[in-house]
Amino acid sequence: MHILYVVHGYKPAFRFGGPIWSVCAVAEEMVARGHRVTVFTTNSNLNEDLDVPVDQPIQVDGVEVWYFKHVDLMRRYFWWLPYLSQSMGYLYAPAMRRAIIEILPSVDLVHTQMPFVYPGAIAGRLAISAHKPLFYNQRGGFHPERLKYRGLKKKLYIDLVEKPIMRKASGLIALTTEEIDSYRALGIQPRATSSQMELTS
Numbered sequence: 001m002h003i004l005y006v007v008h009g010y011k012p013a014f015r016f017g018g019p020i021w022s023v024c025a026v027a028e029e030m031v032a033r034g035h036r037v038t039v040f041t042t043n044s045n046l047n048e049d050l051d052v053p054v055d056q057p058i059q060v061d062g063v064e065v066w067y068f069k070h071v072d073l074m075r076r077y078f079w080w081l082p083y084l085s086q087s088m089g090y091l092y093a094p095a096m097r098r099a100i101i102e103i104l105p106s107v108d109l110v111h112t113q114m115p116f117v118y119p120g121a122i123a124g125r126l127a128i129s130a131h132k133p134l135f136y137n138q139r140g141g142f143h144p145e146r147l148k149y150r151g152l153k154k155k156l157y158i159d160l161v162e163k164p165i166m167r168k169a170s171g172l173i174a175l176t177t178e179e180i181d182s183y184r185a186l187g188i189q190p191r192a193t194s195s196q197m198e199l200t201s
Contacts, residue, residue: 002036002106006123007113008091010039010065015046019113019139027063037063038103042070042091042119055095068093070118092118100126109133109170115141115162116154124165136166137173142182158186 009016011024023039030037038057043050052058054069070093100123104110110127112120115138127134140146147154166172166188174180 001108002038003030004100004103004107004110004123005037005039005113006100006110006119007039007041008117008119009044009046010041010067011060013041013045013050015048016044023113024061024063028061031062038107039063039065040096040099040103040119040123041065041067042093042096043067044070044089044091055099066099068096068099090116090118097122097126104130104132107132109135111135111137113137114139116157121161121165124169128165128168133170134165134168135171135173136169137175138179138182140175140179142186143178144182144185163188 005023005027007019007023009020011020013020027037027039039060043052043054049070050067052067054067057064057066059065070089070091072089072092096119104126110123110132112123112127112134114120120136124134124136142158163186166183166186172183172188174183
């Protein structure tokens with residue numbers, strides 16, 4: 001099976017925290033089990049850029065990883081508006097879209113990580129358009145307390161971008177019961193399996 005993981009950062013981008021560790025571990029485990037794994041990510045490490053080759057594949061502990069050069073649109077165009085500029089950023093990576101289109105015919109499934117960023121949005125849309133199975137992981141991004149911070153911006157983005165993707169995804173991943181509840185609070189009505197915490201819309 002060929003799995004495409006699309007994530008905002010990949011090791012050594014550990015400034016992003018927990019998701020990076022877990023995605024790396026899963027990707028390496030899938031390779032160890034004999035699957036072909038490709039990771040599409042950005043060269044961001046939160047408030048700095050990684051010193052890695054960009055827009056080309058490299059091997060990272062046995063995993064094929066593409067680090068795409070990101071452009072900080074919020075800080076570039078809205079530096080004068082702290083509400084938009086003082087955030088992690090949208091992580092827009094211009095070359096990522098074409099690369100996803102080119103690799104999708106060989107991919108068996110796409111797994112995205114984390115809302116509110118370009119990699120997840122573009123991968124979700126393109127996977128759906130190509131009729132590829134899409135698995136969507138929110139990584140706690142919809143927790144009510146998190147949604148209070150810059151709440152208006154997040155609400156608009158969820159309604160316009162995230163909900164259409166979630167409703168067409170093959171599966172929604174929840175790591176906790178709180179994540180199940182947060183999907184439902186957004187009006188997404190999943191079916192939960194208690195053992196795997198995997199949701200389908």
